[in-house]
Amino acid sequence: MAQVRPFHLAAFMRPVGIHTAWWRYPGGFPDANFNFAHLARFARTLEAAKFDAFFMADHLAVLNMPIEALKRSATVTSFDPLTLLPALAVVTQRIGLIATASTTYEQPFHIARRFASLDHLSGGRAGWNVVTTSNPDAARNFGLEHHPEHADRYDRAHEFVSVVKGLWDSFADDAFLRDVETGIFFDPACLHTLDHQGPHFSVRGPLNVARPVQGWPVIVQAGASEAGRQLAAETAEVIFGAAGSLEDGLRFARDVRGRMERIGRDPAGLKILPACFAVVGDTDEEAREKRARLDGLVHEASAIAALSIALGHDAARFDPDGPLPEIPESNQSKTGRERAIALARREGLTVRQLAQRLGGYAGLAMVGTPRRIADEMQAWAEAGACDGFTIMVSDVPEGLEDFTGKVVPELQRRGLFRTEYAGTTLREHLGLPRPENSFFGRRDGLAGDSGPTGA
Amino acid sequence: MAQVRPFHLAAFMRPVGIHTAWWRYPGGFPDANFNFAHLARFARTLEAAKFDAFFMADHLAVLNMPIEALKRSATVTSFDPLTLLPALAVVTQRIGLIATASTTYEQPFHIARRFASLDHLSGGRAGWNVVTTSNPDAARNFGLEHHPEHADRYDRAHEFVSVVKGLWDSFADDAFLRDVETGIFFDPACLHTLDHQGPHFSVRGPLNVARPVQGWPVIVQAGASEAGRQLAAETAEVIFGAAGSLEDGLRFARDVRGRMERIGRDPAGLKILPACFAVVGDTDEEAREKRARLDGLVHEASAIAALSIALGHDAARFDPDGPLPEIPESNQSKTGRERAIALARREGLTVRQLAQRLGGYAGLAMVGTPRRIADEMQAWAEAGACDGFTIMVSDVPEGLEDFTGKVVPELQRRGLFRTEYAGTTLREHLGLPRPENSFFGRRDGLAGDSGPTGA
Structure with missing residues (x-):
């Protein structure tokens, strides 16, 4: 077998199962995606299994389907991700917390501020899944008659992400002196006013939050379409692709890594974690x-x-x-x-x-014993098609506990997955570097201006 | 003495002290407003003292002051309120959680969704401090060259609040069946699509969150200007006024209650809790x-x-x-x-x-022994100028602990303040009714679709 680097696992958690019938599965909790006690339990289970991240999808409208189908959908009520994840930050210590937020229907100042706040609250565990929103019904919840065109959305997304990063860099990592004697709270030489003027956004700044613990929260994307792949190649640090097979996945990985090389970005700065629906049994049957x-x-x-x-x-x-x-x-x-x-x-x-x-769910699925699933995952990693997976469990709690309790130990036995967290931040889990401040450069030996995490 | 109803206490907590030098006070925590462990401790201290609510102010830009003053301000880095309060919800059980959010620089769909999510996560403890944002620098963080005019901001605020309430009422309280046998997740007859078209907003809905535990989170306002008083009279359930004296406070209360009567609103549906800076000593000296x-x-x-x-x-x-x-x-x-x-x-x-x-702080202050402060508060309440106070402590932790440990017991001895929470929601603490659903009316005996609060 080829040498494979230890890989990464995120859990895609909204609805708690991606399969449309998860909430009807016997022995489950039909309200699990809208019940904080259950969600806290799942986050802790994933953390005990040393998952890199709890990943929350999102929608800005009820799904656009006929009422006969909609009335059967558990997605119609769920928490706003940036409201749920701060609460989950308090009941966990290490697991990363990735929230989806839209560049089409949000404002960069709000997004920069919320993710920076989550990153500080969680001790450096925040990730932002950058989406342009695919559900056209969202437009009508935000004053637009029509959903913006795909190309426009991606154009806006590029600028949005760049503004957010600029705002995150408003303060140098060591800006906050809080000198009680002199009364100086921060060093004005460590404050940068962004003064961004672009086609989509005019944002002066500075952000009124200290630089995030991670420098920048981890940037995540789906990277499916042509424009999405290009955006991902330029800005993403994690991609959860939707490849349907190993061959697709390999083509996708080569494509995105090629795009990165063409713009001079080191492919090591991107982790590809394909979305994978997992159904675990003690036998394949x-x-x-x-x-x-x-x-x-x-x-x-x-x-x-x-x-x-x-x-x-x-x-x-x-x-x-x-x-x-x-x-x-x-x-x-x-x-x-x-x-x-x-x-x-x-x-x-x-x-x-x-x-x-x-x-139910038509995308990539791995169905079988822990050994079979581990074999498949290993084959993907050996082929160079991915750096791990974004798992969607079949149901909760059984499917979740089968994956964490049976598949994860098999991956650990093969040396493919960690048995303990080595670091404390999501970047450290993923082996991603902490970005330098665009305006103040690197200041080594400074951990950032973070409040303690514990409660 | 006149008969005075038991009154209410909220704590205005950003910065943790309103006084500009709070962070320099000896024995304090200079980073307290940006340190979750401290904030969690304060919230629990307030809860142990049976406060109605932890109230978080906000700013959408660094304060517009010369850099020589700004560099001395602890306000330059603080948490986004709607990120901090979900985390505080997990470390508390009963205390209300009021977040400030702007109707000028936000979207009604996002605000409806976030407060609904916070209300469910906290078991019915959310309140929304509706502001139109006074810092003109905020405009330049949101693509505007100029801050909208005062009248325009209030016009927009009226419509914004009405849209948010309409979205909160998207589902009847008993909409969610989650019938595993039939596969029906919710009753389509219990879903209302708002289809709002107004001068400032076009919002279709429905909201993709169940109706909040409280029906609507509690609506809070400052109600200072003419337009602000009118907005408060029409929509507020709590006002934290800025009256500088009992006489001012009385005039203010009469004015707002008069406005309520003129539009046919029962003045009992509004609690006036003037902002009060408290400095406690064992002697007045x-x-x-x-x-x-x-x-x-x-x-x-x-x-x-x-x-x-x-x-x-x-x-x-x-x-x-x-x-x-x-x-x-x-x-x-x-x-x-x-x-x-x-x-x-x-x-x-x-x-x-x-x-x-x-x-430092130039507004209403009560400075003295617990007995003197209780006397002053009682005088306000007896005169009919208020239903309690929004306390701003002098410093943390000392000033906070002096208020909760010395003034609160004095108020309790006088029968002016609760010694135990009678209910579980912020509305119950404040003695405010749970609003009927505008589209589905009252459905008694239903507690709303709430996930458990505990972790």
């Missing part, structure tokens, strides 16, 4: 049965709608218990159509089973 | 000395600048150790000028002492 049971809880109306979208054809006309008929080509969603057909043929699924699979 | 010591820590440059502003004259020309000379009238700040002159004459202050008083 048990894991497959668990997945089938979970898929079987997806309501047929939602499932058929998902299949119809994937195929570009009304799947309600097909016999649900028969095999997928031949589907003529259509203009729409060629990739989705081909993937759905291939999946049905490969696993011998009926129309209903295929629909429920797509309506 | 000790308290006065403490205040003089604190004032003496205000740097002369900052102090003279504050005095010059108050007088409308350059006070640097006066002999600092002499009495205040006769000051000719000027166009500016008539009230401030008259107040400063009266204060100097009444207390026999030198120019320096007067300047340091104004540069």
Whole structure:
């Protein structure tokens, strides 16, 4: 086997399971994504398993789906990530805390301030998942008739991230003297006023928060589209890709690392952690049965709608218990159509089973024993397709505890995953350097102006 | 003595002391306003004293003062309130948590969502201090060349608050069924889409958070200006006024209650808690000395600048150790000028002492033994000028512990303040009703869709 560096694990936690039927799984907590006691327990379980980060997705509108599907969705009520994560910071000590926030519907000053505050409160554990927001309904919650175009959103995102970093650097790391004798609270020579004027934003600054413990909270992105990949190559430190297979993942990693090299960025400064839905069983058969049971809880109306979208054809006309008929080509969603057909043929699924699979979770999945899952993960890492994974558990608490209690120990036995945190910050967990201050440079030996974390 | 209803206490906690020299006071923690461990301790101390609320002020820019004064200000780094309060929610059980948020530089959807999230996380303890932002420098952190005019800001504030309340009412209290058998997560008949179209905001909704535990988090306002009083009369449930004397306070209370009656609002739905700077001593002399010591820590440059502003004259020309000379009238700040002159004459202050008083904290202060302070507070309440106070302690931890450990017991002995919380929510502490849902009316016997608070 090739030499593989120890890798990283984040847990993608909203909804607590990505599968649309997670909340119906037997033995679970149907309100788990909106119940702080449960969320605190999950964060502590992930921390005990030495996960790099608890990663919270987000939406700025209820999902745009027909009411018949929406009424079955656990996503309609969930916490604002930047409200939940400060609370989770208090009940954990080491695990990173990554919140999603939109560059399309937020203001850089607010975002810089909130992540800086979270980073100080948590002792350097904050990460920002930079999104441009894909749900077009968000626009109508923020005074816009139409969601801005993709290119405009990414243009704005570039400038937004740069403004936020500039604001984080408002104070040198050693600005705060708090000299009781002289009455000088900070050294004015250590204060930088950004005075940014750009096409999307005019932001004077300075930020009224000390420089974050990590310098900058860790920048995370999905990096899916062309513009997204370019933004990620330029600014991301973690990517949770959506590659559907090892081959896809490898192509994606090469593409993004190539983009980084072309702009002179060291690829070591980026960790690729593909999103992976994990279903664990003591035997492969048990894991497959668990997945089938979970898929079987997806309501047929939602499932058929998902299949119809994937195929570009009304799947309600097909016999649900028969095999997928031949589907003529259509203009729409060629990739989705081909993937759905291939999946049905490969696993011998009926129309209903295929629909429920797509309506449950259709992305990269690893289903099997801890050993099988560890083998697959190791193969990805050995191939150079990733630096770890962003795990989406099948259900809570069982699926979460199976992953942390069975897969993680297997990864640890192989030397692929830490058995103890070596550092205290998310950057240290990920092996990412602390950025220099753009205006004041490096000041070694200074830990930043951080209040103690403990309560 | 007249019959006085038990009254309410909030603690105004940013900076942790309002006095500009609090951080230099001997025996204190100079970093207390930016150190979570200290802030958690203060919140728990206030909770042990049964305070209604921990109240966090805010600024959206560093204060607009000359760098010579700014470098002496502890306000330049502090936590975003909506990041700090979720963390404090975890380390407390009962005390209310009031965060300041601006209607001028925020979006209603974000604000509705964050306060709803905080209310659920804290088990119904959230309050929103609605401000229009007075620091004109904030504009330049949010893409505006000029701070919007006062009237425009208040116009926007009215609409903003109404949109936020509409969003909080997106779901009926009993909307969430989470029926694992049928797969129905919520009853679509219990979902209201706001579809607001107004002069300042277009917001479709619904909010993607369940209705807050309190129905609506408690609405707090300063209510100082004419427009502010009207907004408060129409929407506030708590006012922390800035009256400088009992007579002022009484006039203010009558004015606001009159406005409420004219629009048909029951004055019982509003609690007036004037801001009060408290300096406690075991003797009156000790308290006065403490205040003089604190004032003496205000740097002369900052102090003279504050005095010059108050007088409308350059006070640097006066002999600092002499009495205040006769000051000719000027166009500016008539009230401030008259107040400063009266204060100097009444207390026999030198120019320096007067300047340091104004540069420290110039508003309503109660200085003396616990008994004297309790007497003054009782007099306000008996006169009908207030329902309690928003306390600003002189320093931390000493000033905070003197208030909670000495003044509160005196108020409790007089039957003016609770010795135990009777309810669990901030509304219950304040004796405010839980608002009906504007779209679904009252549904009694339902506690709202709240996750447990504990960790």
